[in-house]
Structure formats: C-alpha cells, structure tokens
Amino acid sequence: MNYLIEEQHQLTQLEPLFARLSEESGIVAVDTEFLREKTYNAKLCLVQLGIGEHQYCIDVLAIDDLSSLADLFINERVLKLFHAARQDMEVIYQTLSVLPKPIFDTQLASAFCGGDMQQGYGAMVLERTGVELPKTQSRTDWTRRPLTAAQIEYAGDDVAHLEELYNQTNAHLQQSGRTEWYRQEIDTYYELDKYVTDPAMAYKRLSGGGFNKEQQYFLQALAQWREASAQQRDIPRTWVIRDDKLYELVNQMPQTEQEIRDLNVFGRKSVVHLAPQTLEIMNAVTVGNELIWRKVDPLSKQEKGLCSSLMKRLTAISNELEIAQALLGTRRDIESLYRHRQSDKLLQGWRKEQAGEPLIALLDELTS
Numbered sequence: 438m439n440y441l442i443e444e445q446h447q448l449t450q451l452e453p454l455f456a457r458l459s460e461e462s463g464i465v466a467v468d469t470e471f472l473r474e475k476t477y478n479a480k481l482c483l484v485q486l487g488i489g490e491h492q493y494c495i496d497v498l499a500i501d502d503l504s505s506l507a508d509l510f511i512n513e514r515v516l517k518l519f520h521a522a523r524q525d526m527e528v529i530y531q532t533l534s535v536l537p538k539p540i541f542d543t544q545l546a547s548a549f550c551g552g553d554m555q556q557g558y559g560a561m562v563l564e565r566t567g568v569e570l571p572k573t574q575s576r577t578d579w580t581r582r583p584l585t586a587a588q589i590e591y592a593g594d595d596v597a598h599l600e601e602l603y604n605q606t607n608a609h610l611q612q613s614g615r616t617e618w619y620r621q622e623i624d625t626y627y628e629l630d631k632y633v634t635d636p637a638m639a640y641k642r643l644s645g646g647g648f649n650k651e652q653q654y655f656l657q658a659l660a661q662w663r664e665a666s667a668q669q670r671d672i673p674r675t676w677v678i679r680d681d682k683l684y685e686l687v688n689q690m691p692q693t694e695q696e697i698r699d700l701n702v703f704g705r706k707s708v709v710h711l712a713p714q715t716l717e718i719m720n721a722v723t724v725g726n727e728l729i730w731r732k733v734d735p736l737s738k739q740e741k742g743l744c745s746s747l748m749k750r751l752t753a754i755s756n757e758l759e760i761a762q763a764l765l766g767t768r769r770d771i772e773s774l775y776r777h778r779q780s781d782k783l784l785q786g787w788r789k790e791q792a793g794e795p796l797i798a799l800l801d802e803l804t805s
Contacts, residue, residue: 452505459514465518466518467484467596468520511537558595639663658718774797
C-alpha cells in the first residue's frame with residue numbers, strides 16, 4: 438500500500454512505527470526524489486520509505502519538522518536499504534544534516550558478486566524479480582505541487598522491491614565470502630567529506646598544469662571564490678563562471694576591470710560587480726614557492742601500450758574474481774599507477790592484495 442505523507446500530523450503518526458523498527462532491529466528501504474538544476478545543492482523533494490508491504494512517500498517540501506525522519510536515519514538499530522546510495526546520502530545530509538547509518542547498498546553488493554556496477558534499480562528489479570517498473574515519471578519535476586497519483590505510485594515503486602533485492606544480494610554476498618571487502622567499501626560512504634565541498638579545496642577539481650606558477654595561484658584563488666559565491670547564493674558554480682571561462686581569465690591575466698569586461702567571461706549584468714571582485718582577488722593573491730599543479734605530459738605510444746597491458750590484467754582479475762571491473766578500478770586508476778607507482782584506490786584496502794600488487798608486479802616485469 439502506498440501512502441502520501443504531506444502533513445506534520447501524518448509524519449507524527451509514523452513515529453510509533455519508527456520506534457517498533459528500532460525495538461525489532463528492523464530494516465527500512467529508502468529512496469529520494471530531488472531536483473539539481475537551479476541550486477548549488479540538490480533540492481530534496483520527497484523521501485520514500487518502504488516498511489514491510491507499505492510505502493510512505495514523505496513530502497519534505499510540505500512538512501517543517503523532519504526530526505523524526507532524521508532520527509530514523511541515524512538510528513543504528515535500523516538498517517537502511519538503498520540502491521546506488523551516494524546521491525541519496527548526499528541530498529539527505531545536505532537537507533537534514535545527518536548521514537544514514539547503517540546502510541546496505543544493493544547495487545554495490547551486486548557488483549561484488551559479478552553484477553554491473555552501473556545497473557539501475559529498475560533493471561535489477563526486472564532481472565531478479567521479473568517485475569517491469571514504469572518509467573513514465575523518470576523526468577518529472579518533483580518540486581511541483583500537488584503531486585499526482587502517477588508520481589506517488591512511481592516514487593513508491595522505488596522502494597517496494599528493495600527488501601527483496603537486499604535478501605538476494607546479501608545472500609550472494611555472504612556466499613561469496615566477500616562481506617569484509619563490502620564492509621570496507623561501504624564504510625567510505627560514511628565519510629562526510631564525500632558530501633561537503635570546502636571552497637578552499639575547490640581547485641582540486643580543476644587542471645592547472647599548463648599554467649605558470651603565478652597563474653596557478655590565481656586559478657586556485659578564483660576557484661575558492663567561485664565555490665564560496667555559489668554556496669552563498671545557492672546557485673550552480675557554473676552560473677558564477679564556467680570552467681572554460683575561468684581558464685580563459687587565468688590565461689589572459691587581465692590587469693584592469695575593462696580588460697576583464699573585454700574578455701566576455703561574465704554575463705552582461707553580472708560583470709558589473711564580478712569584474713571588480715576578480716581584480717581584487719588577483720591583486721590579493723600571494724604566490725607561493727611550490728607549483729600547485731604539475732604538468733602531465735601525454736602518454737607516449739609505448740606507455741599507452743603498457744597501460745593497455747595493465748588494463749587487460751585488471752580485466753582478467755575482474756573476471757577471475759567475478760567482480761565488476763568498475764569496482765576494482767578504471768583506466769584513470771591504471772594510468773595513475775603507471776605514472777606514480779601509487780594509487781589511492783588500487784593500493785588500498787582489499788584491492789591492494791587482489792589487484793594492486795599483481796599490477797605492480799606486472800608493471801615491474803614489463804619495464805625491467
């Protein structure tokens with residue numbers, strides 16, 4: 438049965454059910470609907486809970502006090518089921534200031550047992566239960582009210598089968614003997630820095646290896662300013678200035694407001710106040726002694742061949758282990774391993790013994 442919870446008293450009436458889940462160390466299926474177009478953070482519109490045979494679609498835009506929902510998410514006696522949890526975790530944290538814990542991710546568990554790391558919920562439901570879910574509301578505007586019956590049905594479907602998927606994927610995970618590997622991976626989902634962007638760290642998503650030292654420090658300062666401005670105004674960072682325009686600004690290093698205006702990197706209206714801010718940032722930059730980015734030369738034909746050999750070995754390991762290759766590592770991870778003999782992914786945790794060390798051994802053999 439599918440219920441729309443759109444008034445405070447309706448959510449209050451669910452609190453005894455939440456308490457019983459805690460007493461019984463129960464499980465609850467969770468999904469969210471949100472919009473990520475005109476704001477810095479995604480706008481949470483709906484939270485769906487699947488409890489037993491019932492689905493509860495909680496209209497978070499209509500209810501002011503969501504503390505009982507937040508308490509449920511952090512209740513460690515209640516297991517929260519997700520499919521592809523990261524985006525849901527992000528929008529829940531940004532809205533309710535809590536991270537659900539403990540969680541079980543059916544997509545991740547399936548990937549440890551040979552499933553596709555990118556397999557969507559609908560595809561997994563069809564594969565494992567034979568039920569084909571409608572896709573009619575997949576691009577709906579979840580901010581519009583009132584919600585239609587079709588929207589509510591679609592939203593409820595997103596948690597209606599999660600418990601069955603959990604039973605299957607958890608059983609396969611137990612049989613595979615990879616629960617410790619899975620636990621290491623799921624623990625990373627609880628790291629807050631995955632869901633919060635510090636403006637001071639915003640430069641890390643950019644590439645500045647082609648710029649000189651002065652330009653690099655200007656780019657770092659601009660990235661911090663852009664991120665802080667976007668957060669303060671609650672708009673996408675590209676609405677402040679796009680990456681390509683940011684690079685153009687740094688490449689030209691304008692010295693006056695008029696030169697900034699002539700570059701046309703800002704909108705006609707916003708340039709009035711953004712040009713002075715940009716010039717102020719440039720004049721305030723302190724250039725350090727060390728480069729922020731190192732220039733990365735393209736791989737030679739021979740080096741690409743070596744990386745391809747490493748990638749083939751990674752694929753073979755994936756097949757031997759019957760684990761989704763994307764879960765083990767990507768081409769970018771392989772190139773990092775080749776260039777630096779280091780990898781934050783391949784040489785950490787369970788991956789180190791299963792993939793990282795064999796790849797390093799092969800690399801040593803190929804380059805000896």
